[in-house]
Amino acid sequence: MIPTAFEYESPGTVEDAVRLLAEGGDDVKVLAGGQSLIPVLKLRLAGPELIVDLGRIDGLRGIREEGDELVIGSMTPHHDVATSGLVRDHAALLAEAAGTVADPQVRHRGTFGGALVHADPAGDLPAPALALGASFEITGPSGARTVAADDFFVDLFTTAVGEDEILTAVRIPKRTGWGAAYEKFVRVSQQWSIVGVAATLRVEGGTIAEARLGLTNMGSTPVRPTAVEQALIGVAPVKDAVEAAVAGVSDGTTPPDDLNGSADYRRHLARVLTQRAVVRGATA
Incomplete structure (x- = not known):
C-alpha cells in the first residue's frame, strides 16, 4: 500500500528537530532508521501530517x-x-x-x-x-x-x-571482563523473539560473583529478574547448579499467549534459555 500524504522535514540539529516536534503536535512522527515506522505507514496504521527525519543530525x-x-x-x-x-x-x-x-x-x-x-x-x-x-x-x-x-x-x-x-x-x-550471552528462541530465522534472555556475569574463583539478567517478550516491557540474579551469586556455572538457581525466573512475569506459544510455554522457554545464557556467558 501507499502511505497517506505527509510533510517531510530533515533538520540538521537536535534543537531544530525538537522545535518541529513541538510545532507538529500529535500529528508528527520521528523517522530514525525507519525499519518500524515505514511498514506502519505503508499499511496506513499511522497517518501523520509531518515526518521529522533525524538522519542529517x-x-x-x-x-x-x-x-x-x-x-x-x-x-x-x-x-x-x-x-x-x-x-x-x-x-x-x-x-x-x-x-x-x-x-x-x-x-x-x-x-x-x-x-x-x-x-x-x-x-x-x-x-x-x-x-x-x-x-x-x-x-x-x-x-x-x-x-x-x-x-x-x-x-x-x-x-x-x-x-x-x-x-x-x-x-x-562498563562491564569490562564480564562474560555475556544472549539466547533467544524463534521458529524461523529472523523472526521476532518468542522469548529471549540476556545475561552478563562476573565470575571469580570458579563461581558467579555478580549476575545481571533481562527477559525479552515475557511482559509488556523487558523484565529484570532480580531475585534470580541474587540466587546465582556463589553458584558454579554448571548446568545442574544454574538450572536450580534460575527455576523461578518466570515468577511474576506476564508473557503473551498467542499463536507463537502459550504463556506457559514461554515460561518454560525462559527457564531453559536462562540456564543456557548463564552457563555460556559465565564460561565464555
Whole structure:
C-alpha cells in the first residue's frame, strides 16, 4: 500500500528537530532508521501530517568512552554496535544482542535508539539495555534529562520519551571482563523473539560473583529478574547448579499467549534459555 500524504522535514540539529516536534503536535512522527515506522505507514496504521527525519543530525551517531561509561548515539546503526571493539570489550552483552537483530540489511539501516524508543516487547535490545543498567539521554523543549533503564520502558510500545522529545544517546556502564550471552528462541530465522534472555556475569574463583539478567517478550516491557540474579551469586556455572538457581525466573512475569506459544510455554522457554545464557556467558 501507499502511505497517506505527509510533510517531510530533515533538520540538521537536535534543537531544530525538537522545535518541529513541538510545532507538529500529535500529528508528527520521528523517522530514525525507519525499519518500524515505514511498514506502519505503508499499511496506513499511522497517518501523520509531518515526518521529522533525524538522519542529517551527525551528532546523534557514534560510540565513545566517557569515564566508566560508553555513550552510544541514538542514530547509531545496529551493525556499528554489534561490531564495535569498544562495545565488545566493555558491554559484550550489547554487542552480541545487536548482532542478532533481524538480518544484515536491517542491522545496517535500523538504529540503536530507534529500536529502544519503539519498545517492542519482542525486540532484542531493550532487555540487554535493562540488564546492563543503561541510562537514556532525552532532549525536549525544556532541555535535556536523563532517565534510568528501570523507568524508561513504561508499557507496550511506550517509553519515557515524550511526543515532543528525542532520545539523543544511551549511556552504558562498563562491564569490562564480564562474560555475556544472549539466547533467544524463534521458529524461523529472523523472526521476532518468542522469548529471549540476556545475561552478563562476573565470575571469580570458579563461581558467579555478580549476575545481571533481562527477559525479552515475557511482559509488556523487558523484565529484570532480580531475585534470580541474587540466587546465582556463589553458584558454579554448571548446568545442574544454574538450572536450580534460575527455576523461578518466570515468577511474576506476564508473557503473551498467542499463536507463537502459550504463556506457559514461554515460561518454560525462559527457564531453559536462562540456564543456557548463564552457563555460556559465565564460561565464555
